[in-house]
Amino acid sequence: MFEVYIHVPFCMRRCGYCDFNTYTAIDMGAGASRSNYANMVIREMAIVREWQERHGIAEPTAGTVFFGGGTPTILKAADLVNMLDAVRKTWGIADNAEITTEANPDTVDADYVRELADGGFNRISFGMQSAVPHVLKTLDRTHTPDNVAAGIAAANKAGMRSSVDLIYGAPGESLDDWRTSVNTAIDLGVNHISAYALTVAPNTTMGRRIAAGTLPTPDDDDEATKYEIADSLLSAAGLEWYEISNWARSGYESRHNLGYWRNVDWAGLGPGAHSHYNAAPPAHVPVPPDGRCLIGGGNTEATSGLRSWDIAHPHLWGTAINEGRIPWAGSESITAEENLEETIMLGLRIREGLEITQFGGAITETTWRELEHDGLVTIEHHRAVPTLRGRLLNDTIITKLLETLG
Incomplete structure (x- = not known):
């Protein structure tokens, strides 16, 4: 199986807890702007495909395509559709492929969702996070629960599957607050719900507030209790866990995310995106500054593939693409021992x-x-x-x- 992930690094504002590779500026330079971003990603696709061919990597048509962020839906719907069309031209897309975009609920309306559906998208994942206003405020989220409901209604009307993401453990969130959020998500009628424990990074606004004592530190026992609450409520509603943080009705699991946990091949596009190739020839040296000569060398250590990661800053990423270089910040071979360890870590996250x-x-x-x-x-x-x-x-x-x- 082969998957494609496209990272869109733009956001209207940066949430206080977010440590992802995202930016609020409209134009980062070197062609990496909101208005030109789709063109840059399409150019990267051609460079990556040429690299694959040069190193004997022949992938099947993409079984899933996933747009993440950041906020992919900050771009025009036509831009997302154009990038999807380019995936189809570059690698091909399987007839029954799962095509997903993440969405901030206050960046889409019915017309936007319809344009995505008409362009080939069949799944949309809404960043709900919470249904409780004071928790949303703590998380610096700008949407309301009504935005989420409207987005899901629009997706249903367009024939798209919907998922919602929740976050538990926010400072000041009570157990009853969390029950409210889970029950509200269930009542939306979606067939897939993700629930993630809040991770506090020290370099974020929330991390600095917690360090200064103006927000309480999340409690591990509280988060464990909230996980148990989520599992109980979701299971009772007919959504069974299939990965530690994900519940779905049978047949509605995220095939793209299951691919990660099953360690399949994927190409990651966009600033900071990671790629993974099980069948790649061994990479014995880090990626050099010009992005070439990545494979080969005299090291004969047994390997089980390759992982790479794009340059994180959009300006530098765009500069590499403009120079015709594969925009990787680095790459490494996956030794047989590392592959075994990853097999254990990934396999113990999933229901299978x-x-x-x-x-x-x-x-x-x-x-x-x-x-x-x-x-x-x-x-x-x-x-x-x-x-x-x-x-x-x-x-x-x-x-x-x-x-x-x-």
Whole structure:
């Protein structure tokens, strides 16, 4: 399977908790402006495809395309459609492909959503975050719950699937506040809901306020309780967990995100976007300044593919594209050992679980049974599946298994 991710780094304003690679300026220079952004990404597609061909990487048609951000819907709908058309011309898109964009609820209306649907999009993920006004204010979100409901109604009318994202653990959010948000999301009638624990980065406005003592520090026990509340309410509503932070009705799982957790190949486009190639020839040296000669060399260490990451700043990213260079800040080979570790970390996040026989004697039956005895996993058909407790203590499981391998 092959996926395409397109990062749109622009936002109307920067939320106080956000640590993503986003910018509020309209024009970052070197062609990286809101009005010209689609053209720049389309040019990057051609450069990446040429790099793939030069290194013998032949991908199938894209099974999913995902526009993330930032706020993709800050751009004109026609720009998103043009980039999607370019993916189709560059790699091809499978007939049953999942085509998603994230959306800030206050940046779309019915006409915008219809234009996306007419252009080939079939899924939209709304950043709801909360249904409680004071929590939205703490998160610096500008939309209202009514914006979310209107967006979902527009998506339904256009024949698109909808998902909503929630964040729990914001300073000042009570357990009842969180229940209100989850129940409101359920009542919207969507078939997919994501719920993420708030991560506080020290370099954000919220991080600085917490450090200064003007906002309370999020509490791990509070977040664990809120996770349990979400799992209970969502399961009762018929949405089952399929990844630690994601619940869906059967058949409505995010195929794009499942691809990440299954470690498939994907091409990431846009400032700061990451790419991953399982079948790539080994990369033995970091990407040089001119972005060439990435593959080869005398190192014979066994590898299991390649990961790379685009230059984060839009101006420098645009400069590389204008010079005809693949706009990577760096790349690295994935050793067989690293691939094994990633297989464990990713496999233990999803409901389908981790195939335990693939490790042979490196992880003993006793180790798996100890994890099962501790209530962290269940063993089903030679697959280890995290329990609710195991989802809350996922890092503990992974640490134990990696120590066993080490």
